[in-house]
Amino acid sequence: MGSLEDFSDTPEEESNKLGNTHSFSWNFNAKDVWANKSPNYLLRSRNREGILVQVAFSVWLGSMWRFPYLCHRNGGGSFILTYLIMLFLFGVPLLYLEMLIGHWLQEDSVQIWKQLVPWLVGVGYSNILVSIMVSLYNSAIISWCLFYLSQSFVYPLPWDHCLMEKNINVTDLSCLWTVPQQYFWYHTALHASDSIENGMDRLLLHLSLGLLATWFFLFLIMTAEIKISMSILTSSIFLPYILLLCLLIRSVFLEGAFTSLKRMLTTELDTMVSMDMWYQAGSHVLYSLGLGLGTIMTLSQARYANYIKTASSVAFVNLVTSLLTTSIVFLVLGFWATTSGHTCVEMSVSSLTKFIAQGILPQKAKPPDDMLHRPPMDYLAWITGLPKHLQHKVIQLSPSCSIMVKEEQFMEGLGLSFVAFSQAVLLLPGASFWAIIFFLALIIMELCIMIRILECIILTLQNFIFIRQPRMVPVVICLGGFLGSLIFSTRSGSYIVTLFDDHIVPLVLIIVVLFQNVALAWIYGARRFRQAILAKLGYLIRPSFTMLWCYVMPLWLLTLMVISLALHYHSPSPSYITWNSSVSQEVKQPYQQHMLHCFTSLSFSPLLVILGSLLYHWWYWQDPVDSNTLKRLSAKKIPTVLPQPLPWPKHPMKKSTSQLQDPSTRSSREFSLPLRSRSSPWFKTCLLPSLISQDSIVTPLKMTPTSETLEDSQVMSKHLSL
Template identity: 30%
Template sequence: MSKIPAPPASSKKSKVVGGNINNDNNIASTFNNFNTGFLKLPDEQSSHRRLLADELKTNGRRRNNSSSPSPDINNADEDDEDAEEEEDEIGDLRVGKLRTNGNRLMFNNNNSNSLRPNLLEEGENGLTNGCSSDMMDISDDDGREGWDNKMQFFMGVISYAVGFGNVWRFPFLLQKNGGGAFLIPYLIMMVIEGVPLFLIELGIGQKLRTGPVGVWNAIHPYLGGVGVSAVIVSYLVSLYYNVILTWVFYYLFKSFSFELPWINCPKLANGSNITECVESSTPANYFWNREAINTSETIGDFGGFTWHMTFCLVFAWFVIYLCVMRGIKSSGKVMYLTATFPYFVLTAFMFRSILLPGATDGLRYMLTPDLSRLWEPDVWLDAATQIFYSMGLGFGGLIAFASYNPVKNNCKRDVLKMSLANLLTSLYTAFVIFCVLGYMGRKNFNSCIEKDMSLILKVAPKLYKNMEEINGNITLEEFTFYLQTDFRDSKFSEIINHPSYKKCELGDIISEAAEGTGLAFVVFTEAISQFPFPPFWAILFFLMLMMLGLGSMFGTLEGVITSLNDAKMIKLSQPMLSLLICASSCLIGLVFTTQAGQYWVSMFDHFAGTYALMCVAFFEVVAVIYVYGCDNFVRDLQYMCDEQIGNFWKITWRFISPVIMFVIFVASIFKSFTKVPEYSAYHASTTHQHLEPYPTWAFFIAFGMY
């Protein structure tokens, strides 16, 4: 009979039942009845299993037919030798290592880190059948690099999850969806959707210790597409996400000057101001649209490269390459800075902005709940969608980070801590942002009122001779009251009906400035120009954005690089593979540095990271809970975390989370087809943004990213 090769020596051995000869047949029977486990064994592994079972049965019969050994003082030693022999016989299946065969993950018998339950271990109730994950023989001696310590992992995940979305998307959703009322659906969705999926990604990555592609391929070969989809989404998102980081670098470089370039309008050679800047809402708005990105008026009008942005893009990818070229050994050190520095800057801005006039107006607008909005489906859809961006779910970065953890690590506790930290960060950021928005809103509101007051001189010149006389007879508050209370019989009725009249609403003015890139590169830069010594605050602000962008890019690219490394699809060293990915991304990203680049960033943000992301997350839950099995996964977590997994997790995984994600996906698709997608285009003639529908050719590119 063929000899089953023995495994290499391992420093970590489970207690194997083998001291009693009569147990051999039970062992083989138990082994043959093994139907569950983390991985479905390939055909050659099944043959190996049957061969082992036959070997054990034959050995059992041979030993039972032999004469009983005479009592001897060396009997115990012989029993020990038998136990070691049995250990050798089962070693090949107990110690496996993932390898790739085409697109399918297999096992090499040269690794002590088993990805399946140990088949012949002795538990509290005797011999186990391999179904209980808390009896698994799992070690970390697989040659895979790991985090230096637990804090480095924590900082890495926080740095990855907390990004640009926490700075401008969350505050925008707050003001859009009823202020403080939005926190109710956001918290509910976080508990029943975000946190459970967070634990699935960390748990599955920590258990299998491989990248996003290898994880799903290991559960079932047909699920490999889930990992591939996650890698593609991560790659597409990294293309445009790094362009935002490019803009940050440009503004950071421009901040190193005694006078910020966006404070005043530039002048022509004859000393006069540029007309477009004068007619623009603010010099900061002109600087963004004309000096920084030099935007065109349509998405199809590329207009050539904006060269200073092209150089900044190359520089941004070079910085990222230096940080990821050696995996977590290089990026892990940087993450201490990218995770903590933004909090110091936010705290500095908090103390400064809370003292600004109008800060309380912004906070009041942020926290005042409009509970009637809770009946609108879009509010719940926005809350559920924001969870994906805020926690970094579905990209594969969390799986990649968790794969560098030791197997015996309480990932459940990690999930709860990091989810709470992410929530508090979003609220803290929104607090600071709305203080600044309140200040800018009050400033623009007063300016709006003064423009309306100047109408009195045109409409009713006999009432007042000049603005000083108006200000002496009526205050801004009184004037606002009369305008907002439409007295048709009063002298103010003519002003209200005048075509130049603009109704001034503080809430509307605040809400107009609370969305997207305009918040960071227009509104915040304008607010900073009102601070004492503006360059100092500008440098701090853009350094904070730089750290947020770098941290998120590390996690996004880690999912891509780890997957390619683990699958051995491209046989290159870590530095060369990182160089290939960064260089190719930089070349493709050149389209974002054209004059139409802003519109392409908007299109990628809307299509590349929305629908595909939700689809990936849905199939992740289905793969783990319904293909692998919820009970098996719970046992794995209990083994790794050394604590019980309650019914809350099982119910949300089995029913609530998949239903919610399916509803979100269907609702998002339905919403996109019932309304023609549009983008915000800048028109130089009016110096304002206008919504334009995407051209037909852009639809094919956009839907190709679904």
């Protein structure tokens, strides 16, 4: 077991970090209790906290809402097999890479790339951009959970039976054409419009209040310095698992459950050739593990005994969670498909007969004797012929099923998980209590994820933009987040969430992760990275992973990007799922041209940020010296003219930053450079800054000094003493 010195910084390094970064009170900081705890306890505690943070962030980000409807859309077992291959073949190495970088440098995302490859610092700013996008539409998901939580206090639960809205005529039988849970989702929770263009000018009050409560709560956590204890973190992780297991056990006994579960586990080879399915599975690997957001690198503070094992464990828990939630959704879908159509008519006739016998309904509400032998549409026609007051009572007392025949593919939108879980909660005794606990646990879980994302955004902005006024960052972030997320509280807000979730964010993540991988493996160098990790952590990276980072990962990410562009620009226009209230079913509609232009501009915004930072670096970075290094050197009294020119070191790759001198003497030093460095402007403006900044953070291996290095150090010390 290593000592504490292996896991802690020296006083000088710690003071430098405190001078450049701002720590938050909700971070798990084991340094505060080092004086009172034993080294073994500290190591176990820090590792346990680090693993919990990784699991809480990576597992629940996409396993709850995104994976079930992607699996349902792409045929069940085929998508699971494809996702399994990509998760462990590509996702684990990329997660392993970000964890190593984060623990090695222990900086925010911008500072990490500023030290590794300064002229690609735009990758760090792209991480912030992606994090902002994800946090915006995740706040909309939290507002949906808040609305369901508020409705859970109503008894009986409002999505248990058809609810007739005040502005809807009681003769409207649309709620009988589908299950009440889906009707409640589109008509009550979203007030969904018939297209993405209609309804964008009208804000929904209950969703706007949910967004306000979400961002105000996040603002209180940041400004009041509320600490997230281990108990809260643990409960936010394990409590949803307990609830999901209860829902799974109850759903197994539903009618038609095993048929739907068999469909989920059945692999169809015909669907394996679909490029769209491979693209969706690959992009979901990046999204579910939190890759490309910069959060994994910023939060990877703990040192693990085996990084590969930790990354594989996180991926395995991610897979188990995804399969658990998807199983519940498929079981509920099978129940809906089995109880729809003629079966629903039988249940309705039996229910009405029971209520008539109890005196709740009059004899006029009794269906004809031969109703069970008629088509389901005759039952709807019979309800239409009833008096107005009887129509309302019959609709209110109708069972939770669809008169129209529904197949297992009857719902494909992002709200599939909300609708399915609201149905599963109804199956438990004391449904209102379980609904309150379930949606409260989901809100806590989503807020923990949002806190981690915003923590990294605020930390970076405090270090580079709001240096003098760090307290203003939470105000700007929360106010801007609330105003930016208001578009998701409109009647077409759910369609805009789908646009971000299906098209914009996946392509953005692919671009950002591609630049991250290429910058580290090819520009900084995979071999240098292995040496740095060995020197800093004493951990030797296997050569197979460097081969994956250098060759396999870039090719895989480029393939995903090409497939994405081909699907969106060389195939029929991309479509989205809308709600047709007249027939109470989902329909597909193509995106308009202006929406595609918006999709294009937002998808390639990280690329513009990276290219913009590259041009800025090329235009303004005249001297291959880090600005922080110049500030430190300017504080020292260094003569403007040295007695004699400083010789170029015999080992350029190990050049020390102490050899840098005042910019006024740059011309005399340039003539001492090799001919290639003087004649190549790219080498001067791009390569040298990366080498200087990289070598300043890489701890060299302990080697026996040679006579040449001793001679160079003597010459250097002589000049510095002058």
